[in-house]
Amino acid sequence: MDTDDSFSSDNLLDGTIASLIERRNSSHPSVIVIGAGISGLAAARILHDASFEVVVLESRDRLGGRIHTDYSFGCPVDMGASWLHGVCNENPLAPLIRCLGLTLYRTSGDxxxxxxxxxxxxxxxxxxxxxxxxxxxxxxxxxxxxxxxxxxxxxxxxxxxxxxxxxxxxxxxxxxxxxxxxxxxxxxxxxxxxxxxxxxxxxxxxxxxxxxxxxVLTGGHGLMVQGYDPVIKALAKDIDVRLNQRVTKVSNLCNKVTVTVEEGRNFIADAVVITVPIGILKANLIQFEPKLPEWKLSAISGLGVGNxxxxxxxxxxxxxxxxxxxxxxxxxxxxxxxxxxxxxxxxxxxxxxxxxGRFAYDLExxxxxxxxxxxxxxxxxxxxxxxxxxxxxxSHWGTDPNSLGCYSYDIVGMPEDLYERLRAPVGNYFFAGEAVSMDHQGSVHGAYSAGVMAAENCQRYLLERLGSLEKIQMVSLRSEILEATFPLRISRM
CATH class of the missing domain: 3.90.660.10 (Polyamine Oxidase; Chain A, domain 2)
Structure with a gap:
């Protein structure tokens, strides 16, 4: 899905068209996941295990996003998320935490x-x-x-x-x-x-x-004694994650998604799962072409982001x-x-x-x-x-250019359908992250669940759409690819 080489003028026809034909005729649809926090890694894990081609693009030089287990003290210290909210079997993270043998220190009951x-x-x-x-x-x-x-x-x-x-x-x-x-x-x-x-x-x-x-899930709240890092590493195992890849643009043409990163490289796939923090979306740091519909933009602007x-x-x-x-x-x-x-x-x-709140910003x-x-x-x-x-x-979550806040909250006068609009896909764009969680905004398990849901919706969408394409004759497929190739190259400018 990395098209940096194939978009050079020397091998445009030999590289780009051949690779696109191969992808469109393979049984492995391709997906780009933006963000290597727990939501992005959960989505990537689901898609990878379903034999999809997956690349995760992460702007930071590390995995985890707003989960950050620091080891510089000689022991794990979570500088971001640190609790499991809902120490119970119903928590979607419970099976993974159990499998990894991680210890929880309960700090409250219900x-x-x-x-x-x-x-x-x-x-x-x-x-x-x-x-x-x-x-x-x-x-x-x-x-x-x-x-x-x-x-x-x-x-x-x-x-x-x-x-x-x-x-x-x-x-x-x-x-x-x-x-x-x-x-x-x-x-x-x-x-x-x-x-x-x-x-x-x-x-x-x-x-x-x-x-x-x-x-709120039952079971009270438990501190992750070994930190959240083992969970992140387990989800990321064997996933193709590209660090230091700050996404600047997401564009759609002929049912393909092109994701552009800061230094100008392009990645092309059948769909994209966007898991960046709500603070990044609110700041319009990613350009969408065509622009996102108004119902999606108003949902993004209508949610609060805390610190x-x-x-x-x-x-x-x-x-x-x-x-x-x-x-x-x-x-x-x-x-x-x-x-x-x-x-x-x-x-x-x-x-x-x-x-x-305000004091957190003042500390920064x-x-x-x-x-x-x-x-x-x-x-x-x-x-x-x-x-x-x-x-x-x-920590500096409020001014961190990769987060611009720590997690979402409900502001005064928020519309009732805001979360439905936040999590709703736009064509082959799927949205995840803690802010779009069904019932658990601001929590790690909420972010994880949102990633799983986005991946499942993406998987269903692509199998339905690409499954019908198999009936199209090869010649018409080649024509479609030829028509799509050059506009994609122009989008790099």
Whole structure:
């Protein structure tokens, strides 16, 4: 499918036409997959195992996309996705995780108010470093659940959508007994901060209509102890993946797809599966010829893209308590903090600070050292004997040109049919990625399922279309190829 050589003027007729005739008459349809994240690799795996010719084009110099297991600390640290949301047999990733013998560290059961953590193993501190009484944390957590429950009534009363934060404000106006003051108010802000981390967006950006409509799998949430990298490597085994291939254009002519990468090389196939992050599509970094239909473009523009970043710190010694999470409460959710204690889950002396929404973008304005220094200031207030980290890692998902955000979320006023339009194919263009997942947007298993679905739809489409072409006589096939060859070559200009 790589046509870089066959498009040179010397061998245009001998190379391009002969190779196209061979492909069109073979029993192996060809597909290009754009993106080597878990969705793209899942699609490629399905198609490869079905004996399709598959090439995966990836803009990064590594596999995984928004999954990135870093080993520079001497152990696996996931700087992107790190949880399996739904530790149950119904999770589509469960068979693969079981087969690979990977270990999960469960951080919550079902219905946790903190989503990926239970209130069983934690320590919260105020901005002066004083520990917050656990009874207060539990009581405010119960109040927060009551507030969220009452936002359902607000939703039922209003035909138009509003933000979750606006709904919370209306609930507190109606029910002053639910308002919190002093330190309890700061704890409530920390709960809101954790909610914002789930969506990777601030509460004033999250849709009240949609925020709790996600179908969450049972079994709670489990941290991938060995990281997600083994899953990525297993899916990519024997797949033809081309790294450092940034796609700039996707064009369609005579039922063939031409994909152009940054340095001008072209790849031709019968179909394409597009799995790039929604942030890349929203930024129009890939040119489509002809342009995508308006119903598809409006779906892309109508979805939110959130941001969450991690600052991982490795220490020589453990100076913090043996709890799963360490939190910092503050007068605003923006100023609250959250540390994941990897030492409890994995045995390595590592803390991971996580920030979402606007704060995640603001962190990216700092140098990596300044970001690490900022985190250390918080740690030293809580733990005066804190030592300096021997290493640190900082993610930049919001400004990373390969992602432009971490995952999608439902914005205020989002149309009900948006996801149907997002996942719908356009001719022989098929779309995957976490953003187009049926019910599990923003999750690894959602991205995986979307890749599988896109591959199955692509496979069905090509077998139906190419199966009927077998009845066409060879002479007419040659004529079609001759007519298609030269326009494809011009598209490189």
């Amino acid at each position: 219905n946790s108010v903190l989503y990926d953590h239970d209130l069983e193993s934690y320590a919260l501190f105020d901005k002066h470093g004083h520990k917050v009484p656990q009874q207060m944390v539990a009581e405010v957590g119960e109040t927060f659940e009551k507030i969220l429950k009452k936002t359902e009534q607000v939703r039922d009363e209003h035909t138009s959508d509003m933000s979750v934060l606006q709904a919370i404000s209306l609930v507190l106006d109606r029910h002053p007994e639910l308002r919190q003051g002093g330190l309890a108010y700061e704890v409530l802000q920390w709960y809101i901060c954790r909610m914002e981390a789930w969506f990777a967006a601030d509460a004033d950006m999250i849709s009240l209509k949609c925020w709790d409509q996600e179908h 969450e970043n991690k600052i991982a710190l490795r220490f020589d010694t453990v100076f913090w308590p043996n709890v799963e999470l360490i939190g910092v409460v503050a007068p605003t959710s923006y100023a609250c903090g959250y540390f994941l204690n990897l030492h409890k889950a994995t045995g390595y002396p590592i803390l991971v600070y996580m920030a979402a 304005k700092l140098s990596d050292k300044s970001a690490a220094d900022f985190v250390m200031l918080q740690l030293k207030k809580m733990f005066p004997d804190a030592t300096e980290p021997v290493q640190y890692l900082v």
